[in-house]
Amino acid sequence: MTFLLKRLAAAALTVFLVSALTFAAFNIIPGDAASAMAGADATPEQVEQIREKLGMNRPLHTRYAGWLKGFVSGDLGDSLRFGTPVASLLREKLPVTMTLAGLSFAMILVISFPLALLTTRRENGITDRAASAVTTVSVSVPNFFLGVLIIWVFSLALKLFTAGAYVPREQSAGGFVAYLVFPALAVALPLSAMVVKFLRSAIFEQKREAYVRTAYSEGSSSGRVLSRHVLKNAVIPTVTFLGMIIGDILGGSIVVEQVFSVPGLGRLLLSAVNSRDFPLLQTLVAYVTLAVVLANTLVDIAISVIDPRIRVAA
Amino acid sequence: METKLLALENLSIAVGGGKNPPLAVRGISLEAGGGELVGLAGESGCGKSLTALSIPGLLPEGVRIAGGSIMFGGTDLAAESERGLRALRGSDITMVFQEPMSSLNPLMKVGSQIAEPLRLHGAGSRAEIRARVLEMIEKVELPEPERIYKAYPHQLSGGQRQRVMLAIALVCRPRLLIADEPTTALDAAVQSQILELLKRLNASLGTTVLFISHDLNVIRSLCSRVYVMYAGRICESGTAAEIFGSPAHEYTKGLIASVPRREMRGMPLLGIPGRVPPVEKYGDGCPFAPRCARRTGECGKRFPEVSRLSDTHFASCYRVASRGGEERDDE
Numbered sequence: 001m002t003f004l005l006k007r008l009a010a011a012a013l014t015v016f017l018v019s020a021l022t023f024a025a026f027n028i029i030p031g032d033a034a035s036a037m038a039g040a041d042a043t044p045e046q047v048e049q050i051r052e053k054l055g056m057n058r059p060l061h062t063r064y065a066g067w068l069k070g071f072v073s074g075d076l077g078d079s080l081r082f083g084t085p086v087a088s089l090l091r092e093k094l095p096v097t098m099t100l101a102g103l104s105f106a107m108i109l110v111i112s113f114p115l116a117l118l119t120t121r122r123e124n125g126i127t128d129r130a131a132s133a134v135t136t137v138s139v140s141v142p143n144f145f146l147g148v149l150i151i152w153v154f155s156l157a158l159k160l161f162t163a164g165a166y167v168p169r170e171q172s173a174g175g176f177v178a179y180l181v182f183p184a185l186a187v188a189l190p191l192s193a194m195v196v197k198f199l200r201s202a203i204f205e206q207k208r209e210a211y212v213r214t215a216y217s218e219g220s221s222s223g224r225v226l227s228r229h230v231l232k233n234a235v236i237p238t239v240t241f242l243g244m245i246i247g248d249i250l251g252g253s254i255v256v257e258q259v260f261s262v263p264g265l266g267r268l269l270l271s272a273v274n275s276r277d278f279p280l281l282q283t284l285v286a287y288v289t290l291a292v293v294l295a296n297t298l299v300d301i302a303i304s305v306i307d308p309r310i311r312v313a314a
Numbered sequence: 315m316e317t318k319l320l321a322l323e324n325l326s327i328a329v330g331g332g333k334n335p336p337l338a339v340r341g342i343s344l345e346a347g348g349g350e351l352v353g354l355a356g357e358s359g360c361g362k363s364l365t366a367l368s369i370p371g372l373l374p375e376g377v378r379i380a381g382g383s384i385m386f387g388g389t390d391l392a393a394e395s396e397r398g399l400r401a402l403r404g405s406d407i408t409m410v411f412q413e414p415m416s417s418l419n420p421l422m423k424v425g426s427q428i429a430e431p432l433r434l435h436g437a438g439s440r441a442e443i444r445a446r447v448l449e450m451i452e453k454v455e456l457p458e459p460e461r462i463y464k465a466y467p468h469q470l471s472g473g474q475r476q477r478v479m480l481a482i483a484l485v486c487r488p489r490l491l492i493a494d495e496p497t498t499a500l501d502a503a504v505q506s507q508i509l510e511l512l513k514r515l516n517a518s519l520g521t522t523v524l525f526i527s528h529d530l531n532v533i534r535s536l537c538s539r540v541y542v543m544y545a546g547r548i549c550e551s552g553t554a555a556e557i558f559g560s561p562a563h564e565y566t567k568g569l570i571a572s573v574p575r576r577e578m579r580g581m582p583l584l585g586i587p588g589r590v591p592p593v594e595k596y597g598d599g600c601p602f603a604p605r606c607a608r609r610t611g612e613c614g615k616r617f618p619e620v621s622r623l624s625d626t627h628f629a630s631c632y633r634v635a636s637r638g639g640e641e642r643d644d645e
Binding site: 209214 | 416
């Protein structure tokens with residue numbers, strides 16, 4: 001119980017700090033929403049008028065406090081650029097990016113675990129070396145470039161999907177997910193390679209532990225040693241690592257959305273930055289932060305379920 | 315002589331690949347049986363642990379048996395298949411290791427770990443296994459068996475964990491228990507408790523124990539027969555009384571002299587000058603010759619034959635041979 005409370009407090013603090021930093025950064029970069037809205041030909045008086053209307057002449061801290069108060073009480077305000085409530089924009093875009101991120105995460109698990117198991121059958125064996133070469137290349141490829149490659153292979157050459165023909169989920173849930181599989185692959189592949197590398201070294205490390213020798217001396221086969229002893233012990237650091245790459249998954253999703261014309265948070269975020277749409281940007285950043293913090297809390301809970309030593313400490 | 319449960323004959327163990335890999339164990343012979351507590355003594359790095367691991371076929375990768383045989387109850391384990399060895403491991407031949415802190419899986423409950431050999435070797439229903447595990451926890455004299463059963467390794471002390479290791483090793487009632495420095499990592503008080511327990515278990519279960527240690531005090535308090543090993547060779551063997559009462563080999567004498575004793579209080583500790591050579595420099599002669607104060611010319615050339623000092627006492631040393639110990643015929 002205290003564990004959960006501590007986590008919640010830490011999550012709140014993280015979101016608060018990140019949003020405060022975003023707000024500060026946003027006010028340092030040149031240009032503001034008023035000049036963006038007024039356009040290049042506007043007179044300084046017109047810009048000043050808009051500024052007054054948007055409440056941008058108030059001091060920094062009162063503006064931040066105003067946003068924070070609204071965010072906490074659930075009133076997210078209106079987007080300066082679109083004039084619509086931020087809440088409705090989020091309702092529309094957030095599920096798209098979350099589905100993409102979720103799909104990517106699932107793919108990472110499905111790709112990396114069997115691959116790591118395959119490579120660790122023999123240290124420096126042929127599969128180990130081949131996989132090491134592939135993962136090294138795959139880690140080094142940026143995901144937007146991988147997205148272009150995937151479009152080329154799966155859309156242009158194999159004609160498995162039509163790039164750019166995004167299917168909204170209101171239209172067809174199946175079509176929506178089927179389209180997102182390809183951008184998810186672009187997000188998942190480089191990160192899978194990282195997870196394979198991590199899990200591989202964790203497995204080899206565990207294989208050298210003394211309890212493995214005990215298991216062999218009890219008459220366990222090497223398969224049983226792996227499944228019953230090594231794997232579970234190697235999964236613990238790997239789960240922490242998975243928690244660390246959740247931020248990468250979200251970041252990757254936002255970039256890859258551009259390549260595949262997926263109308264998710266990525267575009268919204270870009271337009272919010274370009275138009276200096278302060279209420280929208282603040283809220284988007286807070287939500288992404290919240291998602292990462294939440295995912296890491298889930299990771300901590302998962303670890304405490306697997307590892308009895310953590311349970312005592314918590 | 316009656317057939318012994320375990321008989322290593324002329325066993326050699328090679329380390330590393332290549333055409334002529336260095337031998338870390340060179341033609342050693344050793345016997346144990348009849349519920350004996352047999353000690354294998356020697357400094358670290360002399361091949362004791364490799365000898366121990368070779369018996370149930372647990373040599374690490376790159377290390378292999380290069381010659382000789384390991385007869386166990388009529389079968390040669392050196393020629394046995396991995397499958398056949400696996401059937402013996404944990405049931406007929408078991409091991410206890412030095413590191414009580416890391417030898418148990420940190421994520422598994424103790425009860426489940428003690429049950430593992432029973433499960434692996436197909437023993438009975440879940441209730442039956444549980445009952446045998448609880449009985450075993452009592453046998454290794456751990457308090458509150460039900461609580462220990464559900465505990466995780468990190469909740470136990472070092473001594474308790476080593477008792478758990480003994481329970482794992484003995485739950486299938488093996489014929490041979492190989493204990494490789496099982497008390498070395500424990501503090502003195504706990505060490506003597508574990509040794510006493512091992513003695514009692516040896517007596518009550520009749521398990522033959524091969525006890526490996528660098529610590530002569532421990533071997534002396536526990537074992538009825540002792541083999542002294544140096545640089546891959548057995549240099550002397552005999553009953554505990556013979557080894558500690560009238561050691562014949564210079565190395566054994568040096569080892570015994572270097573053990574701190576109460577009556578030597580206040581005097582500087584004695585040691586054997588020099589150190590065990592690395593495996594690739596064992597040479598063909600007596601490996602102890604470079605450190606031996608009484609070496610002669612022939613010591614460095616050829617390893618001495620085994621001299622028989624009594625029915626149970628043997629030593630490989632030219633000094634012993636020239637003193638009138640009869641040369642034993644080659645077996």
